[in-house]
């Protein structure tokens with residue numbers, strides 16, 4: 132293969148050049164190579180000449196060479212191109228190739244650009260990494276040459292502003308993306324950077340071209356030339372919207388937790404002893420401990436002596452099992468004051484589900500608890516005295532019975548009723564009444580053992596439960612103590628008040644099945660105590676029960692009697708000392724369809740107690756007045772009608788009017804009506820009674836004082852009473868013939884009545900002997916079986932028509 136030899140100066144250049152030089156023909160065959168070609172690629176010239184130039188080039192680049200040769204063959208110019216050659220040792224060398232055609236040959240200059248290629252590669256790699264970093268971190272770069280005054284944005288910065296990649300804004304446009312609120316700030320820091328070289332690092336909000344609001348972190352710094360002149364400002368802009376959103380959410384969360392009214396505690400679940408790592412302001416407020424006091428400590432210091440161990444165990448179990456727990460626990464504030472903590476504890480897990488923390492939400496429910504306790508106390512206690520009420524009494528009663536049964540002990544139930552409490556309340560006022568009730572409650576409590584119960588049963592009634600008595604009689608000493616204590620004086624605003632109590636006692640030896648029965652039994656016994664004179668006690672007995680049961684059944688029967696008009700009036704003549712019948716006393720008779728005649732002594736007092744006396748009395752008054760008119764129509768001389776007036780009837784406000792009305796309806800002259808009142812009625816409410824009597828007297832009605840001598844009336848009081856007659860009780864008559872004391876009493880009464888200008892009637896005269904003694908006295912009237920028994924109206928009419936003188940004479944002529 133002929134070689135093309137360079138000549139002259141060109142030869143020198145060919146031989147000494149640092150570049151690879153070679154000549155090839157238009158087929159690409161190597162014609163000559165310079166020494167650098169040989170040395171760089173490691174091939175001797177003879178090994179190359181005559182070979183295609185592509186032998187030293189990577190096959191991958193052969194098409195590049197072929198294309199260049201083709202162009203040169205067509206006489207076209209070829210631009211510099213790069214190919215990768217391979218040395219004899221296999222090392223790759225990048226060559227930058229320039230080729231130009233001569234007449235017959237092609238001159239090729241190839242320069243080793245391996246190093247440049249490596250730098251370019253590295254640069255490209257760096258650029259790619261930079262782009263990846265920018266895209267993933269949403270961070271882009273920018274700079275502005277001060278001399279030019281136009282910011283240059285990276286692709287990421289363009290994207291961040293929703294601008295097309297490659298957009299190059301003016302400075303004003305670039306800063307104009309910031310929201311109006313932060314405009315002054317960005318312009319100020321940017322200017323300071325340009326003019327004074329002050330770096331900046333700001334987090335500000337922009338509005339993109341699409342109108343989206345985004346938070347960016349913009350960092351800038353000045354670049355100076357070798358003279359220290361600021362020539363450029365460069366920096367980065369990062370989209371931190373997500374972080375800001377997260378931060379905002381966190382801030383919101385934190386503020387919410389901070390401003391929550393509930394206490395919030397976070398403890399570290401991974402450190403020993405679960406130390407607190409966060410507490411909010413409400414925790415500080417509720418507990419009184421500051422953050423500094425508590426962070427790092429376990430929250431058990433909030434517990435105290437009263438903290439319920441069962442609740443603590445429940446709490447501990449929940450934490451150990453890493454599950455939600457809800458407890459209401461007794462905790463203590465820093466001041467030592469206890470409070471009720473309504474506590475929810477929940478585990479907080481990380482992404483792997485590992486419990487890293489526990490969060491506790493606590494609520495101080497002390498006030499709520501107290502309110503509930505108050506409500507429950509109110510539901511179980513009497514508002515005035517603070518004593519247990521009926522509801523609680525029932526529970527305690529059931530407990531007491533249970534204890535008596537289980538431990539073979541006795542339970543005593545005391546029914547305590549204050550004597551004559553109503554007059555205190557009515558006359559002195561409710562304030563005084565309340566004071567007495569409170570005081571009594573206090574005294575009763577003070578006299579009892581801690582495990583006894585005193586409850587207010589209602590009004591002026593109290594129930595005492597004495598459980599756990601070894602013997603029934605043990606109750607007596609308590610009862611006596613209670614009676615003494617209640618009857619001690621009460622001092623109200625400097626005035627002394629007195630009150631007593633009547634107590635009924637019932638006991639259970641563990642056999643009673645219905646505990647409430649004990650209260651009923653004690654109640655019955657209490658009534659008996661009242662009847663026995665008050666300020667005393669009475670045991671419940673079966674006999675008492677029988678009597679009370681009888682009273683209950685009688686009460687029902689009485690109601691039927693009122694409704695079915697089973698009553699009749701009998702009349703007993705009252706004899707004037709002249710021997711004529713001066714009047715009659717109306718006496719009620721009850722003809723029960725099954726029981727037969729029931730005497731008034733058996734039902735009048737019951738009717739008094741139940742209030743049934745009112746309709747009965749009204750009927751008596753009406754009937755007696757009507758019958759009096761009948762009798763007077765038949766009688767030649769005026770005949771009075773004496774009627775027994777019950778205390779309740781007399782004290783009713785409308786009594787006077789009812790008398791007036793009955794008189795008006797019947798037409799009976801008032802002077803022929805005599806109302807018989809007992810001493811007991813007249814002794815009550817002195818002034819009121821006297822006024823009522825005066826009103827009756829003004830009406831013209833006569834008043835007789837019945838059962839005189841049995842009521843211990845004060846004689847001075849007697850003189851003030853506007854009455855007409857005294858009826859000497861028959862108890863003085865019975866033995867008047869044999870007992871000089873009775874005779875003296877009757878005589879004394881007759882004399883006194885005479886001096887007071889009162890008439891006298893001696894009742895209960897049964898025998899001639901009695902009458903014989905009594906007729907010697909200057910007495911006006913007599914009444915008794917000796918003269919006539921009470922009789923029905925029809926019988927009385929015959930009696931009056933009969934020659935009474937004969938009857939009376941038969942008994943013993945009076946005149």
Ligand SMILES: Nc1nc2c(ncn2[C@@H]2O[C@H](COP(=O)(O)O[C@H]3[C@@H](O)[C@H](n4cnc5c(=O)[nH]c(N)nc54)O[C@@H]3COP(=O)(O)O)[C@@H](O)[C@H]2O)c(=O)[nH]1
Pocket residue numbers: 703716717718719730731732735751775776777807837838861894895896897914915916917921
């Ligand atoms: N409030 C009302 N009380 C009434 C009425 N009717 C009767 N009574 C009272 O009931 C009590 C018992 O009355 P009674 O069984 O009718 O007895 C009366 C007479 O029968 C009885 N009496 C009359 N004479 C004699 C006698 O010689 N011996 C004797 N052992 N008893 C006699 O006395 C009763 C009349 O007593 P008094 O009223 O005190 O005059 C009795 O307390 C009645 O008051 C009524 O309608 N309303």
